[in-house]
Amino acid sequence: MSKILVVDDERDIVDLVSLHLQREGHEVESVDNGLAVLPMAVKTAPDLIVLDLMLPGIDGVQVHRRLRADTRTRHIPVIMLTARAQTNDRIAGLEGGADDYLTKPFSPRELMLRIGAVLRRTQKVVMLAEQRIGDFLLDRRNMSLSIRGKLVELTITELKLMTTLMANPDVIHSRSELLSAVWGYADDTHSRTLDTHIKRLRDKLGDHGRHIGTLRRQGYLFHSMIQEETAEA
Incomplete structure (x- = not known):
């Protein structure tokens, strides 16, 4: 209850x-x-x-x-x-x-x-442990994300989205997969919800927002490494 x-x-x-x-x-x-x-x-x-x-x-x-x-x-x-x-x-x-x-x-x-x-x-977010990828430390137990030791304030939905992306770094997650994993439904009419949360996540991550890549007509992924000469996907 x-x-x-x-x-x-x-x-x-x-x-x-x-x-x-x-x-x-x-x-x-x-x-x-x-x-x-x-x-x-x-x-x-x-x-x-x-x-x-x-x-x-x-x-x-x-x-x-x-x-x-x-x-x-x-x-x-x-x-x-x-x-x-x-x-x-x-x-x-x-x-x-x-x-x-x-x-x-x-x-x-x-x-x-x-x-x-x-x-x-x-x-689910509260139950999971922590994960480190490069400068990112995702502490799911305490519902927090830090980059180089600096806390990034995220909502529970944003944290769940980061959890899903970071669980399989460098792997493309389809829009329906992300909608299902984070919101519990895969109806593509809600794609704007996903796009808005991705945009807000990138804004909160600042320069590190480049780690969240977009592949047109395919979905999103978390880049474990970013090369300076490589443009954001």
Whole structure:
């Protein structure tokens, strides 16, 4: 059983999501105002947050920024839930560090599957040991990545993506393989989610982002070594 915090100001949505979560055996807390989310998250320490973007007080984007900025809540995975269907809103949520994104109207079953996938990969990351490749040290037990001893702050989803890529360095991972391993589904309609996370990973890695290579129409890979004269794949 996991504890889920549902953040939405539409009572019908909260009741619907809560009903399905409780049927799955989860404990549910809810909040209907953006200003109350961080205090509630600190108080209850949920395993996952379902966060609507359209909220009174402050909107979901600002709520998410506060969650990621606070050391007590930055590790909590977030699934964004919103009526906004525009691509820019989805990308903004993912680039901000959200673990997944679902638009209203939505299938409760699909939301349950996504919640389950996020919880499973969170638990798997904690169980694994550490791995060193060149300047990279991936400590899966403590959910951290360091490069030359300097910590790189990653979300759980980003860490899972690095874990998958680094598990088989210099091997091409197809898009469907990565979607399945990290998000729990291989539907190519979610490719934008993968691309956005890869871009954010490269940005966080700085110059070392070149270790994540792209092969058009094939997928991504982690280069164990980078030669200065070789351009990024």
